[in-house]
Amino acid sequence: MGLGYLTIGQSLNTLSGGERQRLKLANELGKKGQIYVFDEPTTGLHGSDISKLLKLLDELTNEGNTVIIVEHNLDVISQADWIIDMGLGAGRNGGKIIFEGYPDDLIESMVSLADRYLKRYMIGTR
Known part of the structure; x- marks a missing residue:
């Protein structure tokens, strides 16, 4: 979990949100x-x-x-079994599904910025 530096009895209020989330995950x-x-x-x-x-x-x-992740990190997105791209914007300008499918299909879709960034990332890691 990357938490080997924690000590037994360490107060929970000394942990970051990410550390607490990983402790919950380990459980x-x-x-x-x-x-x-x-x-x-x-x-x-x-x-x-x-x-x-x-x-x-x-x-x-x-x-x-079943694991559902809201994420922008390409390391995580590239490992997904299924992607739902909500596109750019928030409020009235967002919240619309512009793509749903496999990562390789997103790369070929040309419907969002995510496809371009993921394509560049995948080319660099293969």
């Missing part, structure tokens, strides 16, 4: 049939911690759980 490992929703779980994480988080999210799905 959930081994459960089956659950639905988990994460809101930008990579915020504030170092790159090496993001790769640890991705492994844990894989463990959750391999155990038969």
Whole structure:
């Protein structure tokens, strides 16, 4: 979980939101049939911690759980089984689904900025 530096008995109010979220996640490992929703779980994480988080999210799905993630990090988006792109904007200017499907299909869709950034990212990591 990338939390090896914590000490037993450390007060919870000394932990960041991300650290608390990862502790909760560790507690959930081994459960089956659950639905988990994460809101930008990579915020504030170092790159090496993001790769640890991705492994844990894989463990959750391999155990038969559903994982829903709201995220902008391309490391996470590229690993998704299914993407829903809400497009740009907020309020009256946003909240509309402009794409729904597989990551490779998003890359070819040419419907949003996400497809261009994901395509560049995927080319650089393959």
